[in-house]
Amino acid sequence: MLCQRCQQRPATVHFTKIVNGDKSEYHLCESCAKEKGDLFSKAAQAFHFNQLLSGLLNMESSPGFNAPPATANRCSRCGMTYSQFTKVGRFGCPHCYESFAPRLEPLLRRIQSSTSHTGKVPLRSGETVKVKKNLERLRRELQECISTERFERAAQLRDQIRELEQRLGE
Amino acid sequence: MSLSDFLQTAMSRWMKDGGPEDDIILTSRVRVARNLEGIPFPVLQTDSHANQVIEQVDRALHTPAVTKLGQFELLRCSQLSALDRQVLVEKHLISRDLAEQGRHGAVAIRTDEVVSILVNEEDHLRIQCILPGLRLNDAWSLANQLDDALEESLTYAFHERYGYLTACPTNVGTGIRASVMMHLPGLVLSGNINRMLTAVSQVGLAVRGMYGEGSESAGNLFQVSNQVTLGESEEEIIGNLSGVVHQLIDHERNARRALLYESREALEDRVCRSFGILAYARRMDSKETLQRLSDVRLGIDLGIIKGVSAGILKELMIMTQPAFLQKYYKQELTPAERDVRRAALIRERLRLDDSEVR
Ligand SMILES: [Zn+2]
Ligand SMILES: [Zn+2]
Numbered sequence: 001m002l003c004q005r006c007q008q009r010p011a012t013v014h015f016t017k018i019v020n021g022d023k024s025e026y027h028l029c030e031s032c033a034k035e036k037g038d039l040f041s042k043a044a045q046a047f048h049f050n051q052l053l054s055g056l057l058n059m060e061s062s063p064g065f066n067a068p069p070a071t072a073n074r075c076s077r078c079g080m081t082y083s084q085f086t087k088v089g090r091f092g093c094p095h096c097y098e099s100f101a102p103r104l105e106p107l108l109r110r111i112q113s114s115t116s117h118t119g120k121v122p123l124r125s126g127e128t129v130k131v132k133k134n135l136e137r138l139r140r141e142l143q144e145c146i147s148t149e150r151f152e153r154a155a156q157l158r159d160q161i162r163e164l165e166q167r168l169g170e
Numbered sequence: 171m172s173l174s175d176f177l178q179t180a181m182s183r184w185m186k187d188g189g190p191e192d193d194i195i196l197t198s199r200v201r202v203a204r205n206l207e208g209i210p211f212p213v214l215q216t217d218s219h220a221n222q223v224i225e226q227v228d229r230a231l232h233t234p235a236v237t238k239l240g241q242f243e244l245l246r247c248s249q250l251s252a253l254d255r256q257v258l259v260e261k262h263l264i265s266r267d268l269a270e271q272g273r274h275g276a277v278a279i280r281t282d283e284v285v286s287i288l289v290n291e292e293d294h295l296r297i298q299c300i301l302p303g304l305r306l307n308d309a310w311s312l313a314n315q316l317d318d319a320l321e322e323s324l325t326y327a328f329h330e331r332y333g334y335l336t337a338c339p340t341n342v343g344t345g346i347r348a349s350v351m352m353h354l355p356g357l358v359l360s361g362n363i364n365r366m367l368t369a370v371s372q373v374g375l376a377v378r379g380m381y382g383e384g385s386e387s388a389g390n391l392f393q394v395s396n397q398v399t400l401g402e403s404e405e406e407i408i409g410n411l412s413g414v415v416h417q418l419i420d421h422e423r424n425a426r427r428a429l430l431y432e433s434r435e436a437l438e439d440r441v442c443r444s445f446g447i448l449a450y451a452r453r454m455d456s457k458e459t460l461q462r463l464s465d466v467r468l469g470i471d472l473g474i475i476k477g478v479s480a481g482i483l484k485e486l487m488i489m490t491q492p493a494f495l496q497k498y499y500k501q502e503l504t505p506a507e508r509d510v511r512r513a514a515l516i517r518e519r520l521r522l523d524d525s526e527v528r
Contacts, residue, residue, distance in 0.1 A: 078210050078214055080214065088213060089338060090211060090213045090292065090337040090338050091211060091335075091337055091338070091339070092210055092211060092213060092214040093210040093211055093214065094205060094207060094208075094211075094327035094329075094335040097329055097332055097342075104339065107339060108332075108342070108400060111339065112339075112340075112343065112398055112399065112400035112401055113398045113400065113401040114400060114401025114402075115331070115332075115400070115401070116331050116332070116333075116401065117329075117331065117332055117343045117344070117400055117401070118401060118402065118403050119333060119343060119344040119346075119402070119403040119404045120314070120333075120334075120344060120403070121328070122321050122326050122328050122334075123321055123322075124321055124322065124325075125207075125321075125325055125326060125328055129330050132330060133330070
């Protein structure tokens with residue numbers, strides 16, 4: 001098959017682009033794909049470098065694999081669909097992690113050692129995160145204190161929780 | 171420092187200097203992936219998104235927090251010739267992927283070339299620190315400082331549960347990729363390399379040949395790196411990698427000792443023969459160059475070859491690559507011409523050391 005664009009070199013890069021549900025197929029030669037320099041060639045490259053990951057991702061659609069129902073098929077911010085993600089192996093924007101959260105969890109369990117971050121937290125934007133994590137911990141402790149009738153400690157905890165909630169502006 | 175100075179200054183610090191365990195570990199590298207909040211990842215980037223990222227990074231580089239750590243020069247890939255980009259790839263300052271991002275990519279390089287920031291590669295930012303020898307903790311600490319300094323003016327995409335958000339979920343969490351480049355001729359010559367590499371990959375680390383595939387790596391150079399980025403802290407990730415690397419160093423040293431004890435003559439013949447070829451050959455291709463350099467370096471480490479500087483493997487490994495060679499001779503060269511010039515450059519370099527072969 002010849003390249004759709006230049007009609008000179010053989011088409012070696014093949015992909016399907018889906019825009020608002022409209023499917024169009026592309027068959028380009030290496031240099032035309034590169035020249036386009038947009039999502040297409042990047043997607044093709046990413047696929048090439050990321051076959052392993054794609055393999056993992058595609059397992060989800062294979063029969064017998066209980067994938068969670070696709071609640072969000074498209075990221076509300078960047079418009080990427082989950083099936084595009086499985087082809088490209090890359091998310092479109094930071095918000096994709098929220099948009100595809102239900103399907104992300106089993107994936108992370110396979111490719112990572114856990115599904116929650118325990119490392120570095122950014123200093124500035126991380127302040128809120130730290131406060132929220134503290135709050136979570138204090139609330140858990142409060143529940144424990146109440147169920148074991150340690151009311152003095154519970155009162156202390158309640159004050160601390162109030163203070164943190166105020167800092168978060170809740 | 172101007173662009174041309176950048177590229178003409180032949181060697182980065184990691185190529186010149188030594189470091190701990192540098193008879194086996196050539197370099198330690200830490201790379202941290204970061205993305206900016208509210209901007210699509212490079213895979214979906216428009217020109218204007220890409221410019222936003224580059225401009226934000228450029229502004230951040232001029233804040234006191236960052237200038238305190240050094241002077242950076244920001245270069246857009248579109249301003250660089252294909253050859254200049256290739257030189258940066260050969261010097262390990264940018265990735266092959268970034269070199270191909272002619273339109274949106276950029277790189278900020280600190281004048282000593284120890285630290286660089288890859289912009290708009292797979293992620294918005296990849297902060298990279300590369301040091302000679304086994305210095306993973308130092309490399310992480312430098313990358314970490316720069317990350318903190320940048321974060322004073324950049325707002326990163328960070329998620330309470332998933333950590334630093336990256337384009338590919340294989341990097342999410344810490345976003346860290348720590349790696350060491352190891353010279354393992356002992357394990358290759360003694361036939362133990364495959365067993366070692368399999369063992370390493372079973373403890374969650376990735377190994378690849380630097381030049382070539384799997385255990386076929388020309389020059390016996392291997393890169394070992396962490397695979398998991400989520401669920402472990404940066405220190406744990408580096409600690410695990412260091413632990414395995416120390417074990418590999420022990421195995422390599424044992425293998426070298428055994429070779430010297432069991433087949434001294436064969437080993438001496440091999441390294442001296444390679445030295446002779448490097449010193450006199452008139453045509454050398456890249457692959458043979460790496461193999462011969464590996465032999466000579468082993469000979470130096472085992473005391474068989476004296477009077478040749480140990481840095482020769484690292485130095486010539488980079489200097490003899492296609493783009494670097496053309497930069498050095500200031501002209502375009504066909505592969506056949508390169509082989510001739512490569513051999514000449516090696517002979518010249520060896521003559522710098524007042525060499526004697528026992
Ligand atoms: Zn074409
Ligand atoms: Zn998105």
